[in-house]
Amino acid sequence: MKKRIAILLCAVLAFSFTACTQEKPEAKDDPQKNSSTQQIPNPWVDCQTIADAEKLAGFTVLVPKSIPDGYTEDAIQAIKDSTVQIIYKNGEAQIVYRQGRGTEDISGVYTEYKENSTLEIGDLTVAVKGNDGKIYLATWKYGDDSFSIYANSESKGMDRQTMSEMIRSINANAASSDNVKTPNPFAPAKTLEDTEKLALFSVTLPEKMPEGYSQKSIDGIEKELIQFTFSNGENSIVMRKAKGSEDISGDYNEYSEKKTLTVGDVSVAIKGKDGMVNVATWVNDKFSYSITADKGLDTKTLGYLVNGFH
DSSP states (O other): HHHHHHHHHHHHHHHHHHHHHHHOOOOOOOOOOSSSSOOOOOOOEOOOHHHHHHHTSSSOOOOOOOTTTEEEEEEEEEETTEEEEEEETTEEEEEEEEEEESSSHHHHOOOOOOEEEEEEEEEEEEEEETTTTTTEEEEEEETTTEEEEEGGGGGGGGGGHHHHHHHHHHHHHHHHHTTOOOOOOOESSSSSHHHHHHSSOOOOSSSSSTTTOOEEEEEEEEEEEEEEEEOOOOEEEEEEEEEESSSSOOOOOOOSEEEEEEETTTEEEEEETTTEEEEEEETTTTTTEEEEEEEEHHHHHHHHHHHHHH
């Protein structure tokens, strides 16, 4: 009897071991897709502008001047001190362009492709991968940075000429200057009325600013955002209003103090240090607002500014 039980136990253990080792992790094919079984914190931060992404990542971004027909910019994202990506979409088709510090492959694409070769574009050697004559992934290095372009399966890939033109437009930016200046999305304006016409919405400012501060500039992004900069000669206060509900402050610094301040019927997220507020963001009536202050503001002064800014 004991011998029979021992044999049965061995059989059960062998079956259990076989069942555990048969499962394999699902391969990741797309850098934009997340596993449904793992909740990994998303390191990407949505940015309003390339300038905001550059500030977060800590380097100048080389933006493609040429993208395939039918594609438009859908999102700008960055990882702090690391990488910037621009996502272009045409329906379900998607192209992801990345630039990051270092020499490693930053594409995030691990799909096996049947065709692997290189393109010589100017002084660049670009590794390309794809299927049936179409390129789905291109990676290369320039200076201290790595670059990648990934076209998802819905895009049906890119031909060599289209991919070459897109990379050449990036390389042209790099070659023009060692310290490339990307186009500034903000259009300066002489009056508030001019900026309101550009952004297609109105703005009301507080009746007065903190002592010593005066208006330095008014800028706008067409159909999107209005920005006011005030200065006392040494420090500045920047106030922004935009359509939507995203954080538009452009300040991605880490602050030791974070909390919520109620001003009237508005909840304001504030960040700062030593009891002073450096960043305030809130949403009201389908618009996003932000106030950033180099030196920091006390909560009483901030409350006054929030009340008068709409």
